[in-house]
Amino acid sequence: MTKWVYSFGDGLNEGRADMRNLLGGKGANLAEMAANGLPVPPGFTITTEVCSAFYENGRKYPDELKAQVDAALQRVEQSMGLRFGDPEAPLLVSVRSGARVSMPGMMDTVLNLGLNDQTVEGLARSSGDARFAWDSYRRFIQMYGSVVMGVPHHHFEDVLEQFKRANNVEDDTAITAGQWRAIVVDYTHIITTHTGTDFPTNPQDQLWGAIGAVFGSWMNPRANTYRKLHEIPASWGTAVNVQSMVFGNMGDDCATGVCFTRDPSTGENIFYGEYLINAQGEDVVAGIRTPQPMACARAEAGQHPMETTLPQAYAELLRVRSILETHYKDMQDIEFTVQRNVLYILQTRNGKRTAAAALKIAIDMAREGLITQEEAIQRVPAASLDQLLHPTLDPRAERVQLTRGLPASPGAAAGAVVFTAEECEARAAKGEDVILVRIETSPEDVHGMHAARGVLTTRGGMTSHAAVVARGMGRVCVAGAGGIHVDYAAGSLSVGSHTVKEGEWITLDGGTGAVYLGRVPTIEPVLSDDFNTLMGWADGVRRLGVRANAETPDDARTARRFGAEGIGLARTEHMFFGPDRIGFVRQMIIADEESVRQKAIAALLPFQREDFASLFRIMAGLPVTVRLLDPPLHEFLPHEAAEMAEVAQALGRSVEDVRARCAALAETNPMLGHRGCRLGLTSPEIYAMQVRALIQAAVLVEKELGRPIHPEIMIPLVATKAELATTRRAAEDEIARVLKEEGTNLSYSIGTMIELPRAAIQADQIAEYADFFSFGTNDLTQTTFGLSRDDAGSFLPYYVDQGLLPRDPFVSIDRDGVGALVRLGVERGRQTSADLKLGICGEHGGDPDSIAFFDEVGLDYVSCSPFRVPVARLAAAQAALATRQKAASPA
Numbered sequence: 105m106t107k108w109v110y111s112f113g114d115g116l117n118e119g120r121a122d123m124r125n126l127l128g129g130k131g132a133n134l135a136e137m138a139a140n141g142l143p144v145p146p147g148f149t150i151t152t153e154v155c156s157a158f159y160e161n162g163r164k165y166p167d168e169l170k171a172q173v174d175a176a177l178q179r180v181e182q183s184m185g186l187r188f189g190d191p192e193a194p195l196l197v198s199v200r201s202g203a204r205v206s207m208p209g210m211m212d213t214v215l216n217l218g219l220n221d222q223t224v225e226g227l228a229r230s231s232g233d234a235r236f237a238w239d240s241y242r243r244f245i246q247m248y249g250s251v252v253m254g255v256p257h258h259h260f261e262d263v264l265e266q267f268k269r270a271n272n273v274e275d276d277t278a279i280t281a282g283q284w285r286a287i288v289v290d291y292t293h294i295i296t297t298h299t300g301t302d303f304p305t306n307p308q309d310q311l312w313g314a315i316g317a318v319f320g321s322w323m324n325p326r327a328n329t330y331r332k333l334h335e336i337p338a339s340w341g342t343a344v345n346v347q348s349m350v351f352g353n354m355g356d357d358c359a360t361g362v363c364f365t366r367d368p369s370t371g372e373n374i375f376y377g378e379y380l381i382n383a384q385g386e387d388v389v390a391g392i393r394t395p396q397p398m399a400c401a402r403a404e405a406g407q408h409p410m411e412t413t414l415p416q417a418y419a420e421l422l423r424v425r426s427i428l429e430t431h432y433k434d435m436q437d438i439e440f441t442v443q444r445n446v447l448y449i450l451q452t453r454n455g456k457r458t459a460a461a462a463l464k465i466a467i468d469m470a471r472e473g474l475i476t477q478e479e480a481i482q483r484v485p486a487a488s489l490d491q492l493l494h495p496t497l498d499p500r501a502e503r504v505q506l507t508r509g510l511p512a513s514p515g516a517a518a519g520a521v522v523f524t525a526e527e528c529e530a531r532a533a534k535g536e537d538v539i540l541v542r543i544e545t546s547p548e549d550v551h552g553m554h555a556a557r558g559v560l561t562t563r564g565g566m567t568s569h570a571a572v573v574a575r576g577m578g579r580v581c582v583a584g585a586g587g588i589h590v591d592y593a594a595g596s597l598s599v600g601s602h603t604v605k606e607g608e609w610i611t612l613d614g615g616t617g618a619v620y621l622g623r624v625p626t627i628e629p630v631l632s633d634d635f636n637t638l639m640g641w642a643d644g645v646r647r648l649g650v651r652a653n654a655e656t657p658d659d660a661r662t663a664r665r666f667g668a669e670g671i672g673l674a675r676t677e678h679m680f681f682g683p684d685r686i687g688f689v690r691q692m693i694i695a696d697e698e699s700v701r702q703k704a705i706a707a708l709l710p711f712q713r714e715d716f717a718s719l720f721r722i723m724a725g726l727p728v729t730v731r732l733l734d735p736p737l738h739e740f741l742p743h744e745a746a747e748m749a750e751v752a753q754a755l756g757r758s759v760e761d762v763r764a765r766c767a768a769l770a771e772t773n774p775m776l777g778h779r780g781c782r783l784g785l786t787s788p789e790i791y792a793m794q795v796r797a798l799i800q801a802a803v804l805v806e807k808e809l810g811r812p813i814h815p816e817i818m819i820p821l822v823a824t825k826a827e828l829a830t831t832r833r834a835a836e837d838e839i840a841r842v843l844k845e846e847g848t849n850l851s852y853s854i855g856t857m858i859e860l861p862r863a864a865i866q867a868d869q870i871a872e873y874a875d876f877f878s879f880g881t882n883d884l885t886q887t888t889f890g891l892s893r894d895d896a897g898s899f900l901p902y903y904v905d906q907g908l909l910p911r912d913p914f915v916s917i918d919r920d921g922v923g924a925l926v927r928l929g930v931e932r933g934r935q936t937s938a939d940l941k942l943g944i945c946g947e948h949g950g951d952p953d954s955i956a957f958f959d960e961v962g963l964d965y966v967s968c969s970p971f972r973v974p975v976a977r978l979a980a981a982q983a984a985l986a987t988r989q990k991a992a993s994p995a
Contacts, residue, residue, distance in 0.1 A: 108154050109172040113138045113146025113348075114183035121432075126151050128343030130202030133452050140431065142424060143448050146183040147197070147347030148176035150315065152204065155341030158319050173311075177346070184348050189307040193230055194223035196240070196349040198385075199314035201321060203342045206437075206453050207330055214251055214314040215385045216244035216349060220305040228281070236354045238284035239276070243384060245291045245303060248310065252317040255298045257546075263290050276393075277382050311346070318344045329550050332904065333577070335911065350448045352441040353384040359414060359442040360384055363398055363421065365429040368437075368457040368575060369514060371464025375399055375425060377438075378565045379410050384441075394584060395565045417442040428452050433474050434483070435465050458514055458575050459484070459491035460632075467634045477641045478985055484638060486952040486979035491515065492635060493666075493971050495626035497613050504621040506610065507599045509560070509585030511617040512571035517558030517580040518611040518623045521604055523592055525552025532556065539610055541597055543590050545570040553579060558612040560619060562588045580614035588619075639667055639974060642981035648958065649965030650976045651727070653945055655679060655715070660722040662970040667977055670727035671719060672878065672967020673818075673945035676794060677735050679715045680708075689740045690751045692790070694765045700755065705793045712797035713804075720805040720813050729816040729878065729945075729967075730798055731857065732784060732791050736774035741766045775892070780821025781856075784831050791831065792838045799842040802850055814851045818878055822856045825869040832873050855941070859883035864929035871936035878967070879926050881946030881954075885913050888922050914947065917954040927961045934962075943967055952979035959983035 110118040110127060112135040119127045119135030127135065131149030138144040150173065157166050181187050186195035196218040201207075219227065219241045228237035246260040264276075267287060273279060279287075292303045304310050321327060322342045331338060352360035363377025378395035380387050387393055396408050398418070403409040410418045421440060424447070428436045437455035441448045457465065466480040475483070497503070497516045519537035522528045525548065528540045532555035540556040542549060544563040553559050553573055558580035561570045565584055574581030589598045595606040602621065604610060611624040651672030652663030660671065680689045685708055692704035719728050742748045742762070752762045771777040784791035798815055806813040817835055822828045832854050843850055854873075858864055859880030867877070886892060891900075896914070903909040909918075917923050926944075933940050943965040948954035950972030958966055959980060968976050 108169050109176045111148045124204045128202030131343045145348045146180050150344040152341040152343045191222040191226045194226050200345045201318045201342045202345050214247045216240045218307040219244045234281035238281045242288050249295045252313045350441045350443045357445045364455045365425050366435045371461035417447045420447045459488035463634050486975045489974045498625040498627045501625040503624045506619045507587040509582040509617045512583040513574040513581035514614040515580040519557040525549040528552035529555040580612050582612045642978045646980035647984045648980035651967040652970045657718045666973040668973045674730045685711045693737045713801045716798050716801035725811045731818040734820040736779040781827045795835045795838045803846050816853045820857045823860050823862045828873045858929045864925035867929040868932035868936045871933040876941035879944040881948045916951050917948045955979040956983040
């Protein structure tokens with residue numbers, strides 16, 4: 105018989121931390137903590153396999169599940185000395201989700217399950233606190249009504265807010281038992297009105313309704329969005345954790361809180377967190393009440409840190425902090441409850457953190473001996489390094505501070521104010537910079553948060569939903585800016601005499617919590633010593649080289665600053681668009697007379713020579729791969745009347761002649777037309793000019809620097825070995841002429857881009873004439889899929905959403921199709937030439953998952969945009985370590 109349910113707590117721990125795929129992260133950690141003697145309330149976990157079976161069998165449960173749940177629930181009753189549904193001594197439980205990876209705020213939770221009109225009286229008698237009992241009951245009805253029965257959450261909040269205004273009450277803790285009883289009646293009426301059914305009073309019905317809601321929430325829109333953003337397969341499913349309740353809302357010797365063993369924003373080794381006295385469950389992270397700090401050192405005037413208000417529980421929490429971090433060897437995110445001065449741990453997980461924090465924690469833990477350098481390299485998600493490269497506010501810039509909140513996620517962002525996630529997403533899709541402003545965010549806002557440059561909330565703390573999700577996404581966030589009044593109906597926010605309407609700009613400083621009017625200038629970030637240390641460790645283990653795609657001096661300098669080992673792709677066509685040279689390019693294309701064409705080409709040569717020389721100087725002997733002209737000529741043609749008139753005047757021809765010539769050069773599908781090496785073959789003088797400029801520049805800079813310069817000439821869009829043989833021969837002839845003129849020798853390489861399926865298939869023959877291959881995976885993806893990267897954005901998201909493709913193939917390489925061609929090109933190319941240098945210069949060169957694939961197939965280097973160089977360096981190291989671990993593990 106399949107085991108669907110695993111118990112934990114009170115000496116019966118059937119799970120372990122390494123069973124997270126089966127028990128989910130939460131269930132596995134609860135079992136692990138309980139087994140290590142930490143104060144974990146007993147409960148049980150329904151496995152992720154039940155979730156999979158649930159969806160595979162038309163939302164039906166396995167036959168044995170109910171009996172296993174009943175048996176596990178009886179064990180919890182025995183442990184607690186309470187009975188589920190007993191009107192005298194009722195056992196109450198929480199029902200929570202628990203996927204194998206943390207999905208904060210994405211899944212639904214129900215607390216205080218088991219209450220009804222009879223058991224609430226028993227809870228009041230056994231606790232001696234009727235206010236607490238009825239407060240717990242209204243919370244349960246509100247959660248259950250929303251999560252399980254689908255009643256919109258705001259209906260319950262509206263009733264409560266109206267009651268508070270009518271009775272001049274600000275704090276929920278001031279509401280009496282009798283008042284909560286009346287609110288419970290209103291809540292049940294809301295449910296009946298909206299659903300047409302009564303609130304369920306049978307605890308067993310409640311339990312199975314909540315279990316079904318958790319499994320159902322695995323496929324709700326916000327969970328689907330989160331999984332899509334974080335590439336979590338739907339097939340993983342979620343577990344359900346049923347756990348005996350402990351109560352933080354029984355009085356002033358009770359509390360609930362969330363803490364981190366280190367600061368999740370900065371990575372500092374200080375205890376960090378927030379708590380609320382006389383509160384429960386979601387109060388801290390939901391932002392309903394402003395939480396208090398944990399430690400005196402973090403408290404400001406008027407605050408009440410846990411260290412002084414609950415010193416016994418705080419001391420115990422410090423002990424637990426040390427145990428958990430030492431055991432898991434990572435920064436932990438801990439949820440806890442204090443019931444009558446007794447601490448209970450409800451959850452631990454590896455904490456979400458900013459990239460800066462991840463970097464510092466990894467370096468510090470390695471130096472502390474908790475983890476190895478190799479583990480430190482693997483601890484920092486490579487893609488997250490982008491967060492470290494974002495701009496910050498220019499300290500010299502003038503600014504008008506609107507207000508200040510909590511610095512919940514670092515960085516600086518400016519944008520137009522919007523108040524809904526939908527509007528945020530719509531404006532961002534048009535290319536606008538936007539700031540999402542909410543009183544408090546909820547999981548329904550995730551898509552808007554992802555689209556926004558930054559997030560501003562008026563409620564919530566450093567562990568609120570907005571803070572946690574923004575940090576995970578790398579979005580700037582200022583939370584708990586209580587001085588702001590948000591008026592959704594009017595579409596405005598106000599602070600004192602200042603009013604900012606939707607569409608007007610504000611700037612957020614996620615490092616200080618400041619909010620400024622208008623747009624404040626920014627400056628480039630300064631990379632920390634920790635960053636340089638990690639990069640050094642990564643460089644020590646990676647096999648793949650890392651170059652940059654760069655053709656301007658600024659790009660090249662940025663690439664060097666970030667550790668690029670050369671230029672893997674310099675696109676010469678980008679150099680042609682300068683205002684001082686585009687006119688000559690157009691004359692070269694449009695002219696009929698050979699003499700006129702040659703004159704225009706000769707005018708372009710010094711520009712190209714200086715372009716190349718500047719790259720060689722900046723790279724100072726590192727390899728520079730220059731791609732000869734690739735795009736179709738029509739991209740350079742004049743389109744406006746004034747541009748045509750300018751070309752006509754330069755050529756001494758009529759505007760009509762120029763317009764006719766442009767029309768003749770037009771192509772139906774230019775990306776599959778007269779471009780790349782085809783252009784070099786039919787207009788060899790263009791490639792000859794580029795090769796001459798390149799070699800002259802290399803000779804010049806070699807003399808200047810007194811060190812060898814080794815240019816790599818790359819011929820694009822080759823489909824046959826004859827194309828490469830012919831263009832190579834022409835290039836070598838031009839190189840020989842230049843070197844003879846210069847009276848010198850020069851080392852150089854000539855290779856090609858593998859960007860067509862035929863080229864990959866014929867790589868063994870093409871390699872006869874190539875010193876190197878660089879896989880152009882942008883075009884290879886286009887030509888393999890028959891997709892246009894410029895146009896496919898209109899439907900590729902649908903393909904990913906519907907599971908027709910696992911990911912956008914232009915973002916991460918399609919291993920089965922495009923990847924198979926790359927693998928074939930590698931194998932066949934090296935059959936012909938064992939020392940053939942192999943690289944990749946498409947956008948995939950900066951994608952960590954793609955880099956892992958390129959390491960696997962044996963490429964020598966990747967080339968990516970300058971700002972992705974650190975990402976590629978770290979991803980290459982992680983790929984090398986993964987390969988070592990795989991080789992070392994038993995078959």
